[in-house]
Amino acid sequence: MDFANILLGAFTEIISPTTAAYALAALGLAVHFGYTGLLNFGQAGFMAVGAYGFAIPILSFNAPLPLALLIALLASAVFAVILGIPTLRLRADYLAIVTIAAAEIIRYIVTTNSMTPVTGSANGLAAFTGSFYALNPIPAGSYSLGPVSMNERDLWIRLVAWSLVALACLLVWMLIRSPWGRVLKGIREDENAVRALGKNVYAYKMQALVIGGLLGSLAGIIFTLPRDAVQPANYGTELTFYLYTALLLGGMSTVLGPVLGSMIFWAILSVTQGLLYGAIESGYITFITTTQAGQIRYILVGVALMLLMIFRPQGILGNKKELSFA
């Protein structure tokens, strides 16, 4: 077994754009769940809205990059408002069920055969990132970041993705320490007390839902860029659950927690895969196949989510006092 290679794999995952997308989406969930107490189980839906909202304008009417981006974010805000109207007055478990249902509705709609010309149905859409990579100012060549080497395209997407993550973290940090953020935390702790102070709780929740959703949609776009493809199967309910695992791992009421959580999530997935494959190849483990090894990792994710929630709900960076439900 080549441990150096396994560690290299983990490092590659930590800086990958997918990890950045997870970090952004989980940061959105931190705004929803960690700071406002909104149990949004439809973050995968927000990511799908972002990805399709970005890809469809480019492919259908050749929209320039800024316009596509604007449409994606607008669609995401509209989705958040539509979702918020019926549910934000309800209790947490209703919100959970409705958001997960809304995310599935999005997935069914982009999968249906009757919309194939627009959404590509189950095959999804591809080849829409040309204008993004055309903006790349980095000259062609091979670049190395520590032990990982990449071409100008890989470097560009990583730069953009992680700058976005940094910007989003800064934005969320500033928002949360502003008076607006204190109201959010107040809503999380005791909605009625905040209402008694004359705040419009409903409006604040809606604003939080929209902001977290926008982060989710940005994440959806980042997620599609390196693949240059968007496929509906990627946006199932499991994606949301993995985001929750990453969020809870890092700490749900922290700004850097979601980022750290996503990095650890992907690093652990990569390391366990490396170890299991290595063990299978060198014959230490003979009773499972490599496909099954891939599945074992997700069994571990589920168990990890349970154990985290039971034994360390505040995550790695969090403070137990910040838990509204402890």
Place this chain on the structure above:
Amino acid sequence: MVRTSALTRYLGMLAAVAAMFAALLLAAPAASATTATPDASPSATSPAPGADYRDRISGVIKNEGTPLEGVKITATGNGYEGEAVTGANGSWSIGVPQQGAYEVELDESTLPDGVALAEGQENPRTVTFANTTNITTLFLLGEGIVLQEESFGSLLLERAVAGLSFGLLLALSAVGLSLIFGTTGLTNFAHGEMVTLGAILAFAFASLGMPLWVALPLAVVGGAAFGYVQDAGIWKPLRRRGTGLVPMMIVSIGLAVAVRYTVLFFFGGGTQQLPGSQSPILELGPVSIPRNTLVSLIVSLAVILVVALLLLRTRIGKATRAVADNPALAAASGIDVDRVIRLVWVIGGALAAMGGILWAYYRPGVSFNMGQQILLLIFAGVTLGGLGTVFGALVGSVLVGLFVEISTLWLEADLKYVGALVIMILVLLVRPQGLLGRRERIG
């Protein structure tokens, strides 16, 4: 003292979880051992066009399990055109010079009389190579296509009967979910996995050679045992700790993911059929309905009636309703709340397993994610009727089932679940407590 007992409790909890997965472990290898379907391999096709090409597009054409010979298929794209005719085992394979997108077309005139492509099967369709040298595309055939003209009335009636059957099987699972919610407050996202487990256990027992009348009840018993183990191993200790409802919900999600992938690990990603999944179509007056659908309707109706009677007439049923109303008051008046909750989990597990078996016959097929597919419909039924109310769950589920099936008269088949979910959201907008729910439950 307190610390040690807490520690042993956690250890017990972990051990129970481990035991649960071990139980799955024992049940499943038998299943995977006997399920290797003798799928025709493309290499058996003779004479394969473009045999010297490495990249291939292939598939198998079967009509209700019988391979069809002599069906012509063409692939065009990237300046190349290939053609294949299915062999005696129904398989075809076309070699192509390079990867990329190809348009694959099945020549429908070469299909036998009375056989046509199933609804929603794209023909011609575009397939694209993605990192593999072989892509498989299946043309599904259906008999329901060459329909004789049916009146709208009888079509509606047929959909309604199917919808009732579907709704009642949803209700089986929904009643359990609603009972669990009513007594413990937990929204159990792992309920879909309890549904899957019922079907998987039935399949495992049947493939061990047990007759159906042994395998199915045993699977239901297995479902009940899963419910019991879950409660004893996870939920009871968490209740003791005073864990909040939202963390418990997230724990149930973790459990759902873990169980789903455990099932996938042993069962594999394919779809298997329970014995007797092909049933004759019965003609009842103007309605023609598969026998299984009718049997499923009767069985679920009978079971639900029994559960309703138990809840209304027996002492323990009364106690259950009391706990659902107000656990603290119920405890104060001498009801053993823990015992009631344990019973609710056992019954919920058994009902979910039963729902899973019926769902496997309705789809038809057993697969690792079958429970996940209907989990949201179960939720929709429960929310529609009112979270925590048993009869609301029944009414809500039947409405969802009817809506899903009847909407296919107008809606694309691949959108039929969307309608039910949209209705659920709309109902929450107008009447958040559901049809039979009480206002104070919505917070």
